[in-house]
Amino acid sequence: MRKLQFHPCGNFRQTYREEITIFETDFGRMWVLIGIVLLFAVIPFISSAYMVYILNTIGIYAIAAIGLNLLIGYTGQISLGHGAFFGVGAYAGAVLATKTGLPFVLAVPAAGLVTAAVGMVFGVPSARLKHLYLCIATLAGQFILEYVFVQWEGLTGGAEGISVIGTTLFGIDLGNDRVFYFVIFGCLVVMTWIAVNLIRTRFGRAFIAIRDNDRAAEGMGIPIFRYKLLSFAISSFYAGFAGALYAFYMISITPEPFNLWLSIEFIAMIIIGGLGSIPGSVLGAVFIVSLNEILSNITQYLMNVGTSSGVAITIAPLREFVFGLVIILFILFEPKGLAEVWRIVRSNFRLWPFSY
Amino acid sequence: MEFFLQLLVNGISLGFLYALSALGFVMIFKSSSVLNFAHGELLAIGAFLFLVLSSWANLPIIVAFAFTLIGSFSLGFIIERFFLRRLIGEALIEVIMLTVGLSIMFKGLLLFIFGGDIHNYRQFLPEGLSITWGSIGIPSVYVASFIIGILFLILFGFFFKYSSQGIYMRSVADNQPAALSLGVHVRRVFALSWAIAALVCAMSGIVLGIINGVNVHELSSIGLKVFPVVILGGLDSIGGAIIGGIIIGLLETFTGGYISTSLREVIPYIVLVLILMVKPYGLFGLVEIERV
Numbered sequence: 182m183r184k185l186q187f188h189p190c191g192n193f194r195q196t197y198r199e200e201i202t203i204f205e206t207d208f209g210r211m212w213v214l215i216g217i218v219l220l221f222a223v224i225p226f227i228s229s230a231y232m233v234y235i236l237n238t239i240g241i242y243a244i245a246a247i248g249l250n251l252l253i254g255y256t257g258q259i260s261l262g263h264g265a266f267f268g269v270g271a272y273a274g275a276v277l278a279t280k281t282g283l284p285f286v287l288a289v290p291a292a293g294l295v296t297a298a299v300g301m302v303f304g305v306p307s308a309r310l311k312h313l314y315l316c317i318a319t320l321a322g323q324f325i326l327e328y329v330f331v332q333w334e335g336l337t338g339g340a341e342g343i344s345v346i347g348t349t350l351f352g353i354d355l356g357n358d359r360v361f362y363f364v365i366f367g368c369l370v371v372m373t374w375i376a377v378n379l380i381r382t383r384f385g386r387a388f389i390a391i392r393d394n395d396r397a398a399e400g401m402g403i404p405i406f407r408y409k410l411l412s413f414a415i416s417s418f419y420a421g422f423a424g425a426l427y428a429f430y431m432i433s434i435t436p437e438p439f440n441l442w443l444s445i446e447f448i449a450m451i452i453i454g455g456l457g458s459i460p461g462s463v464l465g466a467v468f469i470v471s472l473n474e475i476l477s478n479i480t481q482y483l484m485n486v487g488t489s490s491g492v493a494i495t496i497a498p499l500r501e502f503v504f505g506l507v508i509i510l511f512i513l514f515e516p517k518g519l520a521e522v523w524r525i526v527r528s529n530f531r532l533w534p535f536s537y
Numbered sequence: 538m539e540f541f542l543q544l545l546v547n548g549i550s551l552g553f554l555y556a557l558s559a560l561g562f563v564m565i566f567k568s569s570s571v572l573n574f575a576h577g578e579l580l581a582i583g584a585f586l587f588l589v590l591s592s593w594a595n596l597p598i599i600v601a602f603a604f605t606l607i608g609s610f611s612l613g614f615i616i617e618r619f620f621l622r623r624l625i626g627e628a629l630i631e632v633i634m635l636t637v638g639l640s641i642m643f644k645g646l647l648l649f650i651f652g653g654d655i656h657n658y659r660q661f662l663p664e665g666l667s668i669t670w671g672s673i674g675i676p677s678v679y680v681a682s683f684i685i686g687i688l689f690l691i692l693f694g695f696f697f698k699y700s701s702q703g704i705y706m707r708s709v710a711d712n713q714p715a716a717l718s719l720g721v722h723v724r725r726v727f728a729l730s731w732a733i734a735a736l737v738c739a740m741s742g743i744v745l746g747i748i749n750g751v752n753v754h755e756l757s758s759i760g761l762k763v764f765p766v767v768i769l770g771g772l773d774s775i776g777g778a779i780i781g782g783i784i785i786g787l788l789e790t791f792t793g794g795y796i797s798t799s800l801r802e803v804i805p806y807i808v809l810v811l812i813l814m815v816k817p818y819g820l821f822g823l824v825e826i827e828r829v
Contacts, residue, residue, distance in 0.1 A: 259630050312629050313572045317764050318813045321806035328803040452634050498648035505642030512635050
C-alpha cells in the first residue's frame with residue numbers, strides 16, 4: 182500500500198504525472214467522496230420541497246456553467262449566446278421527446294448533440310474573429326436564436342411553447358422533484374468528472390494554449406480553428422444537455438427564459454465562481470441561484486409590507502441593482518472568483534497558526 | 538411609390554437616431570477599446586436627468602440642457618475613475634462584464650426611481666422646423682435631430698483632427714505604449730473620453746426622449762441596437778457610425794414595410810453576422826491584419 186499523501190511545504194513536483202493530478206492529497210479525495218455521499222444520501226432527505234427545487238435549479242445551471250467555463254475560462258473565446266444554446270437544448274429535448282417519442286435517456290444526450298451542432302455553426306466566425314468581434318457575433322447569435330424560438334411555430338410552438346409530460350426513466354416516474362434530484366445531480370457529477378479530466382488531456386491543454394497565446398499555439402502545431410470549434414461544440418453540448426434537463430424538469434417551456442439575461446447570468450456565474458476553474462463554475466451557479474432566490478424573497482417580503490403600508494411597491498428593480506452591484510464588486514475586488522476565496526480560506530486553515 | 542418614399546424618409550430619420558446614439562459608443566471604443574454594454578443606460582440617464590430638470594424642476598430649457606450636459610459629463614468621469622480605471626490591462630471578459638454589471642445596476646436604479654412608464658417632456662421645439670413635402674412629412678424633432686447630428690459630426694471631426702486632446706485620444710487609440718512613452722497622459726485621455734462620451738449619450742438620449750418619450754426599457758434596448766450600427770460602419774469610425782446607422786435604419790423600415798414586422802427586430806443582427814464573416818472591420822473601420 183502506498184503512503185498517504187499530505188501537502189508538501191513547497192512545490193516539489195518531479196513528474197508531469199504529479200503536475201496534472203486532480204487530487205493533490207488523499208484528504209482531497211476523501212472530502213470529495215464524503216461530499217458525494219452527503220449529496221446523494223443525506224441532502225435530498227433532509228431538505229424541504231422548496232430547497233430541493235432550488236438545488237435542482239442549481240444543478241442544471243451548474244452543468245451549463247461548466248460548459249461555458251470550458252469555452253471562456255479555458256479556451257478564451259467569449260460567448261454571449263450561452264443562454265440561447267441552453268434554449269436550443271431545451272427545445273431539442275422537448276421536440277425529440279414529444280414528436281419522435283425518444284425516451285428520456287436518449288433524448289437528453291441527443292439534445293446535447295443537436296446543440297453542439299448549432300454551437301459549431303455559431304463558432305464558425307471564430308475562425309476569423311477574435312475578442313470583442315467574436316463577442317458581438319455571439320450576441321447576434323443570441324438574438325437570432327431567440328427569434329427562431331418564437332417564429333418557428335411548427336417546431337417550437339411559438340410563444341405558447343411545448344409541454345413534456347410523463348417523463349420516465351427506466352420505468353420510474355420523474356414527475357417528482359426528489360426523484361429528479363438524483364437524475365440532475367448524477368448528471369452533474371458525471372459531467373464535472375468529464376470536464377475535469379478533459380482539461381488534463383491534450384485537448385484541454387490545447388485549449389489552454391490557445392487562451393494564453395493563440396499565435397504561439399499555432400506555432401507549436403495546434404490547429405487553432407479546429408480546436409476552437411471543438412471547444413464551441415463541447416461547451417454547447419454542456420449547455421444543450423443542461424437545457425434538455427431543464428425542459429424535462431420544468432415540464433413546459435416557452436421562449437422567454439432563454440434571453441440575453443440568461444446568457445449574462447451564466448457569464449456572471451463563471452466570473453463570480455472563477456474563470457478557468459471547474460469547481461468554481463459550480464460555486465458560481467450556487468452563488469447566483471441563491472442570490473436570485475434571496476433577492477426575490479426579500480423583494481417579495483418588502484412588497485407585501487409595502488402593499489399594507491402603501492409605500493414600497495416599486496422595490497422590485499432593486500433586485501437588478503444588487504445583482505449588478507455584486508458582479509461589479511467581484512470583478513473589482515476578487516477577479517479570480519469564489520474558487521480563489523475558497524483556496525485562500527483553505528490554506529489559512531492549513532497553515533494556521535503559522536501562516537506567513 | 539409614395540409608400541416607398543415614406544419608408545425611405547422614415548428609415549433615414551430612424552437611422553440618424555441610431556447614428557446619433559452610436560456616437561458616444563464609438564468615442565469610448567476609439568480611445569480605450571472598451572465595448573460599453575452600459576451604453577443604453579447612459580442614454581437613459583441623460584434623458585431622465587433632463588426630464589427631472591426641465592419638467593419637474595421647471596428650469597428654463599437652456600439651463601436644464603446645460604445642467605444635464607454637466608451632470609452626465611461628471612458621471613462619465615466618475616464611471617471611468619472608479620470602475621474602468623482599475624481594469625486597465627485586465628482581460629477583455631472582465632471589462633465587458635463590468636460594463637454589463639454597470640448596465641444592470643443603472644437600469645435597476647432608474648426603474649426604481651422612475652418606474653417602467655413612459656414619461657414625456659413638455660413641448661419646446663418650434664413647430665416651424667417640420668418639413669412637408671407633398672404627402673410626406675418630416676416632424677420637427679427629426680429635423681432637429683438631423684441638425685444636432687450634423688453639428689456634432691463637424692464638431693468632433695475638428696476636435697479629433699486639430700485639438701491637442703483629440704490628437705492625444707487618437708494616439709492612445711492607435712498605440713497605447715507608444716503614446717505613453719511620448720508623454721501622453723493616457724489615464725486622463727481615458728477619463729476625458731468617457732466624460733465626453735457620456736455627454737454625447739445624454740444629448741442623444743434627450744433627442745430619443747423627445748421622439749419616443751422617455752422609457753427605461755426602450756432606451757436601454759437601443760444600447761444593444763448600437764452594435765450592428767457600429768460594426769457595419771467600423772467600430773472606430775465616427776463617419777462610419779453615421780452611415781451604418783442610416784443603413785440599419787433603412788433596412789429595418791424596409792423589412793418592416795415589405796416583409797414582416799417581426800423580422801424587423803432581428804434583421805440588423807443577421808446582417809451583423811454576415812458582415813462579420815465577410816468584412817470583420819466594417820465598411821470604414823481600421824483594418825488590423827493579424828493572422829492566427
